[in-house]
Amino acid sequence: xxxxxxxxxxxxxTLFAVSVFSFALLELAxxxxxxxxxxxxxxxxxxxxxxxxxxxxxxxxxxxxxLWLQSFxxxxxxxxxxxxxxxxxxxxxxxxxxxxxxxxxxxxTWTLALPLxxxxxxxxxxxxDRVSSGVTSTLVALPDLLVAMLLLLLALRxxxxxTGGMYTPGAEDLGTGARIRDLISHAFLPLCALVATALxxxxxxxxxxxxxxxxxxxxxxxxxxxxxxxxxTLRYVLPLAANPLVSLxxxxxxxxxxxxxxxxxxxxxxxxxxxxxxxxxxxxxxxVLSASMLASALLVAGNxxxxxxxxxxxxxxxx
Amino acid sequence: MxxxxxxxxxxxxxxxxxxxxxxxxxxxxxxxxxxxxTSGNHGGRLVVALRAExxxxxxxxxxxxxxxxxxxxxxxxxxxxxxxxxxxxxxLATEWKRSSDGREYTLKLRKGIRFSDGRPFDADDVVFTxxxxxxxxxxxxxxxxxxxxxxxVRVTKVDEYTVxxxxxxxxxxxxxxxDSIAILPRHLLVEAYxxxxxxxMWAVSTPAAAVAxxxxxxxxxxxxxxxxxxxxxxYYWKTDSAKRRLPYLDELVFLFxxxxxxxxxxxxxxDSDVLSRASxxxxxxxxxxxxxxxxxxxxxxxxxxxxxLFFNQNDLTGKNLPQVAVKQQWFSDLGFRRAVSRAIDREGxxxxxxxxxxxxxxxxxxxxNRLWINTSLPRQPRNVSEARAILKASxxxxxxxxxxxxxxxxxxxxxxxTSSTSAQRTEMATLIxxxxxxxxxxxQVVPLEFRALVDRVFQTFDxxxxxxxxxxxDADPNGEMNVWMSSGSNHLWRLGQKAxxxxxxxxxxxxxxxxxxxxxYRERKRLYDRVQTIVAEQLPMIFLAAxxxxxxxxxxxxxxxxxxxxxxxxxxxxxxxxxxxxxxxRR
Numbered sequence: 059x060x061x062x063x064x065x066x067x068x069x070x071x072t073l074f075a076v077s078v079f080s081f082a083l084l085e086l087a088x089x090x091x092x093x094x095x096x097x098x099x100x101x102x103x104x105x106x107x108x109x110x111x112x113x114x115x116x117x118x119x120x121x122x123x124x125l126w127l128q129s130f131x132x133x134x135x136x137x138x139x140x141x142x143x144x145x146x147x148x149x150x151x152x153x154x155x156x157x158x159x160x161x162x163x164x165x166x167t168w169t170l171a172l173p174l175x176x177x178x179x180x181x182x183x184x185x186x187d188r189v190s191s192g193v194t195s196t197l198v199a200l201p202d203l204l205v206a207m208l209l210l211l212l213a214l215r216x217x218x219x220x221t222g223g224m225y226t227p228g229a230e231d232l233g234t235g236a237r238i239r240d241l242i243s244h245a246f247l248p249l250c251a252l253v254a255t256a257l258x259x260x261x262x263x264x265x266x267x268x269x270x271x272x273x274x275x276x277x278x279x280x281x282x283x284x285x286x287x288x289x290x291t292l293r294y295v296l297p298l299a300a301n302p303l304v305s306l307x308x309x310x311x312x313x314x315x316x317x318x319x320x321x322x323x324x325x326x327x328x329x330x331x332x333x334x335x336x337x338x339x340x341x342x343x344x345x346v347l348s349a350s351m352l353a354s355a356l357l358v359a360g361n362x363x364x365x366x367x368x369x370x371x372x373x374x375x376x377x
Numbered sequence: 378m379x380x381x382x383x384x385x386x387x388x389x390x391x392x393x394x395x396x397x398x399x400x401x402x403x404x405x406x407x408x409x410x411x412x413x414x415t416s417g418n419h420g421g422r423l424v425v426a427l428r429a430e431x432x433x434x435x436x437x438x439x440x441x442x443x444x445x446x447x448x449x450x451x452x453x454x455x456x457x458x459x460x461x462x463x464x465x466x467x468x469l470a471t472e473w474k475r476s477s478d479g480r481e482y483t484l485k486l487r488k489g490i491r492f493s494d495g496r497p498f499d500a501d502d503v504v505f506t507x508x509x510x511x512x513x514x515x516x517x518x519x520x521x522x523x524x525x526x527x528x529x530v531r532v533t534k535v536d537e538y539t540v541x542x543x544x545x546x547x548x549x550x551x552x553x554x555x556d557s558i559a560i561l562p563r564h565l566l567v568e569a570y571x572x573x574x575x576x577x578m579w580a581v582s583t584p585a586a587a588v589a590x591x592x593x594x595x596x597x598x599x600x601x602x603x604x605x606x607x608x609x610x611x612y613y614w615k616t617d618s619a620k621r622r623l624p625y626l627d628e629l630v631f632l633f634x635x636x637x638x639x640x641x642x643x644x645x646x647x648d649s650d651v652l653s654r655a656s657x658x659x660x661x662x663x664x665x666x667x668x669x670x671x672x673x674x675x676x677x678x679x680x681x682x683x684x685x686l687f688f689n690q691n692d693l694t695g696k697n698l699p700q701v702a703v704k705q706q707w708f709s710d711l712g713f714r715r716a717v718s719r720a721i722d723r724e725g726x727x728x729x730x731x732x733x734x735x736x737x738x739x740x741x742x743x744x745x746n747r748l749w750i751n752t753s754l755p756r757q758p759r760n761v762s763e764a765r766a767i768l769k770a771s772x773x774x775x776x777x778x779x780x781x782x783x784x785x786x787x788x789x790x791x792x793x794x795t796s797s798t799s800a801q802r803t804e805m806a807t808l809i810x811x812x813x814x815x816x817x818x819x820x821q822v823v824p825l826e827f828r829a830l831v832d833r834v835f836q837t838f839d840x841x842x843x844x845x846x847x848x849x850x851d852a853d854p855n856g857e858m859n860v861w862m863s864s865g866s867n868h869l870w871r872l873g874q875k876a877x878x879x880x881x882x883x884x885x886x887x888x889x890x891x892x893x894x895x896x897x898y899r900e901r902k903r904l905y906d907r908v909q910t911i912v913a914e915q916l917p918m919i920f921l922a923a924x925x926x927x928x929x930x931x932x933x934x935x936x937x938x939x940x941x942x943x944x945x946x947x948x949x950x951x952x953x954x955x956x957x958x959x960x961x962x963r964r
Contacts, residue, residue, distance in 0.1 A: 089828030096835045099859045102521045103866040109516045140432045143580040151601040221646040227424045328602025332635045
């Protein structure tokens with residue numbers, strides 16, 4: 059129990075450090091939210107300065123950080139200058155849309171990666187292994203952006219899939235069933251892009267873990283006793299290979315989230331991606347900070363969950 | 378998957394008779410504006426893809442383009458600029474009279490009309506609107522426009538349907554001031570204004586019933602990150618020639634796409650019906666695909682936007698920028714600027730950067746601005762040998778390796794900073810780099826994130842030269858006061874002047890001030906022609922090119938009459954309609 063409390067405590071410290079570091083980085087970048095107005099020929103310098111004063115941008119960085127932190131802890135997550143509203147009012151719905159992509163993508167990726175990785179591991183050094191190695195290496199090397207663009211091109215050229223967004227314009231007039239089908243058709247390509255970017259690395263990890271576990275003395279002994287391949291895999295190899303994979307699972311939500319931000323922008327998916335990109339470009343500091351905190355919290359939570367899982371399933375860690 | 382989309386579309390098509398607000402009957406005494414040459418059919422939905430999500434629905438504070446694009450369809454102004462003729466016309470004001478000294482305007486307001494929530498409009502709304510806009514606490518980008526002769530415009534109610542606007546001095550083309558200034562509903566906003574919270578009103582997530590305007594559409598629905606839907610304002614004060622209330626279209630749907638490429642893809646795939654402005658590259662792609670006949674594309678010719686190269690001539694006292702200060706000896710030399718101007722291939726820029734869909738510029742006014750361009754400005758094509766002669770006469774010389782050096786023997790090298798988000802301006806800078814290499818100048822192109830660029834140009838002055846663009850607003854020269862007045866906030870090459878630094882800037886100051894209070898168009902034109910001549914001679918900015926306005930719309934959209942003035946495509950959205958034979962067939 060003490061170990062768990064200590065782990066949660068260190069997670070809070072990590073999140074605090076992330077917020078300070080992110081704030082400092084944003085502070086170091088030149089300009090602020092109202093800098094853009096300087097190019098507007100209708101607006102005088104005095105008017106821009108008055109806006110800076112009105113929205114507290116002339117206060118010291120320490121004061122501004124403190125004000126954000128207070129608002130964050132209170133649940134408003136700060137104040138978005140772009141939306142002139144609390145960050146919480148603009149971020150949660152989009153976060154839901156992002157999770158609508160990333161959670162199924164993660165489940166799908168693991169569902170495919172585990173059997174594929176085991177299957178390839180059992181064919182180590184055979185042609186299947188060599189071909190899969192080539193394919194996964196190529197896919198790992200492909201930038202996420204390129205994968206998304208290629209899929210978008212496919213949609214545009216074939217007309218088989220929507221070219222962006224979450225619903226067809228006017229879908230709000232449809233019945234529930236048709237709306238769900240419309241949603242699935244829009245989510246299909248972004249999901250494919252996410253799975254295509256995450257799956258190859260995961261397959262390679264599963265393969266490597268399974269091959270390593272297959273060399274363990276217990277597995278060799280089991281094999282010596284003439285136990286069947288499938289029984290050995292289920293009873294001995296997978297439990298032995300689980301440790302690194304559980305740790306990897308903890309990271310995969312955060313990995314998919316970062317890939318998702320990019321894919322959302324390219325495919326106009328209304329998640330956190332376009333919001334964060336806009337906020338970064340506009341230097342909407344509170345929105346960027348709170349979005350970073352959300353992503354970091356997911357990463358930390360994923361790691362924490364993985365650690366706790368290992369703590370429960372692996373007696374060596376409890377010892 | 379295709380079957381899924383197909384079934385979704387079938388249901389969608391059957392639902393295309395949108396349940397929208399039914400136009401209210403015209404009441405006795407309601408002074409509607411009859412659009413005489415307008416006819417069309419009611420019904421249907423128009424989908425427009427926006428590059429970014431609007432930040433607010435509050436007309437008093439909106440500064441970003443997507444917000445203005447949406448708000449522009451929900452509001453009405455007192456006097457409007459007709460985008461087709463570029464002339465003013467009555468809108469909420471049916472007539473107006475200028476006093477003999479030109480300082481006072483009396484406006485008669487349209488009687489019996491209503492806001493989109495059904496509440497009546499009168500002079501109190503106009504007085505309230507100007508009170509809000511002129512209040513510093515509001516932070517309105519329109520406030521400075523309403524300060525004339527150093528004094529805010531004073532707006533008083535004469536009677537329920539008459540207001541008087543008084544200015545400290547005569548103001549040329551004062552009517553144009555009122556274009557796009559939304560009249561606000563006092564009944565909805567006065568409480569927030571009294572509490573000092575007006576600038577936080579009408580976020581995009583505000584419930585539809587709490588937002589009202591006098592424009593053709595009103596808020597129906599906002600879905601975060603996805604779309605904003607406007608529905609017909611049933612009380613809109615314009616009718617067609619058959620006295621049927623406008624607008625024709627039931628709904629206007631704005632999709633949020635995130636960037637220009639996504640916007641074009643959604644248009645190409647038929648998800649959106651109108652493309653408000655495309656780059657030359659994207660337009661070229663669409664032209665190739667146009668054969669299918671699914672959409673109409675229009676090249677409207679040169680926009681009012683002017684792109685230019687300028688050198689840092691700011692006073693660097695206290696800035697600790699010795700490396701820039703040294704180069705300012707060249708930048709402030711007229712011979713140097715003239716040589717650079719003569720060496721730049723503007724035709725090449727128009728051809729290569731804009732694929733021929735731009736015009737070369739020799740002055741600050743684009744040919745798209747028919748009322749104000751000085752057509753007598755000389756158009757000097759690229760001439761490298763003449764440029765070299767000008768440099769030689771200014772004391773520059775060349776090393777044996779061809780590098781240009783100044784009188785002190787220092788090689789002439791400098792950087793051009795541009796915005797990394799504008800591919801066109803970076804390409805222009807790269808072409809200039811190549812052109813100036815032939816003069817022996819060493820030029821580096823440095824694309825910067827937009828805020829970093831603005832910070833350098835306006836705040837730190839840590840740059841040598843830059844390629845930027847301005848314009849695109851109103852055609853009238855008054856919109857350029859901040860650029861050409863030596864004390865102006867956009868007097869880019871030398872900001873923050875307390876007194877004009879040069880005799881020619883002093884002359885421009887006097888000319889701009891004079892045209893501001895001159896009421897006769899021909900005299901104003903003469904004065905502004907002189908400004909253009911001085912600018913072309915002194916070259917504080919070296920003008921490069923004005924891109925064309927490139928737009929598109931679905932082929933069956935009636936009354937689609939895009940304009941070179943903003944908003945290019947939706948300015949007459951109340952008159953647009955879908956031809957009946959195609960209404961039920963979305964691409």
